[in-house]
Amino acid sequence: MNREFANVIVRDYGCKFYSLLRVNLKQHLFHRSAAAAEKASNNKKGLPSAIPSLEPLPEHKINFSTPPMMEGATDFHFFSLLKGQAEGRVMFAPTCGNPVMYDIDMDAVVAMPDPNFCKQRDSISLSMTRPGSQDDDEQHYVLSKEPGNVLFEVLEYGRNGSARGPSAGIERRWHWQHLPSPPMRGPYLPDLHRRAVFHPSAAAVVDETTLCVSSVDAGAYAFDTVKGEWRQAGSWALPFHGAAEYVPELGLWFGVNAAVGNTHHCLGAFDLSSWPPVEHRTWNYLDPLSDKWSTWQRHLLNLGSDDEMVVNDLTILTGVEVVRCGDGLKMINHKSKRFEGIEIHCVL
Numbered sequence: 025m026n027r028e029f030a031n032v033i034v035r036d037y038g039c040k041f042y043s044l045l046r047v048n049l050k051q052h053l054f055h056r057s058a059a060a061a062e063k064a065s066n067n068k069k070g071l072p073s074a075i076p077s078l079e080p081l082p083e084h085k086i087n088f089s090t091p092p093m094m095e096g097a098t099d100f101h102f103f104s105l106l107k108g109q110a111e112g113r114v115m116f117a118p119t120c121g122n123p124v125m126y127d128i129d130m131d132a133v134v135a136m137p138d139p140n141f142c143k144q145r146d147s148i149s150l151s152m153t154r155p156g157s158q159d160d161d162e163q164h165y166v167l168s169k170e171p172g173n174v175l176f177e178v179l180e181y182g183r184n185g186s187a188r189g190p191s192a193g194i195e196r197r198w199h200w201q202h203l204p205s206p207p208m209r210g211p212y213l214p215d216l217h218r219r220a221v222f223h224p225s226a227a228a229v230v231d232e233t234t235l236c237v238s239s240v241d242a243g244a245y246a247f248d249t250v251k252g253e254w255r256q257a258g259s260w261a262l263p264f265h266g267a268a269e270y271v272p273e274l275g276l277w278f279g280v281n282a283a284v285g286n287t288h289h290c291l292g293a294f295d296l297s298s299w300p301p302v303e304h305r306t307w308n309y310l311d312p313l314s315d316k317w318s319t320w321q322r323h324l325l326n327l328g329s330d331d332e333m334v335v336n337d338l339t340i341l342t343g344v345e346v347v348r349c350g351d352g353l354k355m356i357n358h359k360s361k362r363f364e365g366i367e368i369h370c371v372l
Contacts, residue, residue: 026328053343102143105372
């Protein structure tokens with residue numbers, strides 16, 4: 025496991041700010057070995073009452089406040105992890121106000137450039153390295169939705185042509201670049217005087233220069249990050265919800281199913297190297313919850329070389345490990361922990 029911590033953004037009920045908690049993965053979500061995890065899994069029922077709370081809660085690393093007029097607009101408060109060289113750079117982009125980045129390793133707050141549009145909480149973000157880069161120039165693509173449009177832009181860290189003076193062409197900095205929206209259009213709507221817009225429900229980085237996004241209604245579209253152009257990839261849809269994570273050790277992409285109205289908690293392994301995608305395997309990573317629990321959001325976090333992941337479900341964190349087993353794959357459940365009295369906004 026390359027990562028030591030999961031960055032959990034929480035909001036205390038009734039509070040006016042968000043807090044960053046750092047959850048130690050080995051301490052709270054993973055056993056010392058796969059054998060220990062399998063032994064523990066055989067002894068638990070998987071019921072909500074059997075899921076222990078995460079205690080003690082990690083201390084708040086930093087708090088992010090929101091403009092007073094937007095305190096209740098939680099759907100428009102966007103957090104993202106800027107990967108680069110470390111796992112500890114968290115960006116917060118409120119609806120009104122300048123974005124900031126908190127570098128955990130340096131314990132420093134950095135002002136970020138203003139984006140071209142506001143980002144919703146459920147925006148899909150994908151990170152990749154600029155093709156041919158010798159110094160890990162990072163590109164962070166964000167898809168956000170509006171009632172009549174899909175907005176798309178990239179946050180880049182690299183040499184910006186807008187720099188002037190002796191540092192022109194040499195200075196590296198963060199900057200946003202507006203990109204063409206995916207052409208996911210439907211029939212003409214006379215009452216609105218425009219064509220219907222289908223919002224993407226899934227996305228993935230499929231190679232070093234290509235992103236793929238899809239919706240059930242519009243099919244799949246591929247974006248060439250070098251040419252800055254979209255093309256239709258097919259009438260099929262990606263078989264997961266949100267952003268998928270590529271695990272190079274297994275040569276596969278992993279994603280979770282949609283949450284709203286779905287009581288099954290499924291993790292899937294997919295091959296996106298050819299289109300349409302091929303589903304290799306799916307697993308239930310969490311038993312169905314009681315009717316008192318409602319699931320509305322899921323996150324997937326790739327933890328690195330040991331093929332381990334964290335799946336977040338409402339206020340539950342679940343650690344799982346996927347390994348080769350003969351000619352197939354095997355998922356090993358480790359631990360699940362739940363948060364009490366606070367809401368998980370997202371996991372990075």
